[in-house]
């Protein structure tokens with residue numbers, strides 16, 4: 001642990017309180033319970049003092065988008081926070097599946113059979129079962145990971161039938177520069193049609209919209225921590 005600089009600690013605690021208040025307000029507007037919406041603090045690229053201040057403020061669910069960076073940041077801190085929950089929200093290469101299964105409580109970016117095979121093998125070997133979300137490429141962007149919307153139902157059925165995976169949720173990252181609402185609505189429709197319960201959607205700029213469309217977790221980075229250095 002780095003020593004906490006008092007003003008950083010206060011700033012981070014205030015930022016977190018403000019985001020939690022905005023989540024509560026958005027939940028109320030949507031006639032939902034704020035306790036049904038988890039705040040995932042996306043700590044990628046943030047300096048140690050800000051991460052430690054976020055822990056000191058009481059935050060326990062963190063999102064990372066790279067396996068190695070997450071290992072460096074969390075393998076030491078993990079022991080001090082038994083109630084910590086780590087989520088992988090970035091793309092996962094099959095050759096990192098072992099490290100991901102060992103470190104993460106939730107993997108939100110399952111999107112292909114080769115990765116499912118690698119995860120299945122590691123889950124069997126390690127006796128550790130992270131909760132799995134399917135990433136859906138709602139905007140059908142060539143450069144973006146995720147299953148195309150029209151293939152999602154078949155993919156989920158296969159994950160359940162052939163791999164024995166309980167699929168906990170769906171996740172999406174809407175295209176930059178488009179209104180996010182239709183993408184969140186599509187993800188919610190797919191989840192309903194496939195009997196999937198959780199929805200990971202919404203980031204700093206659009207988490208209130210995501211809550212309106214049924215997000216059960218929002219992934220917030222810069223609005224919580226400040227700009228990534």
Ligand SMILES: *Cc1c(COP(=O)(O)O)cnc(C)c1O
Pocket residue numbers: 042044065089090173203204205219220221222223
């Ligand atoms: C970085 C990142 C976030 C957080 O983005 P902000 O705009 O900083 O809130 C959320 N989800 C994913 C997948 C990310 O990579």
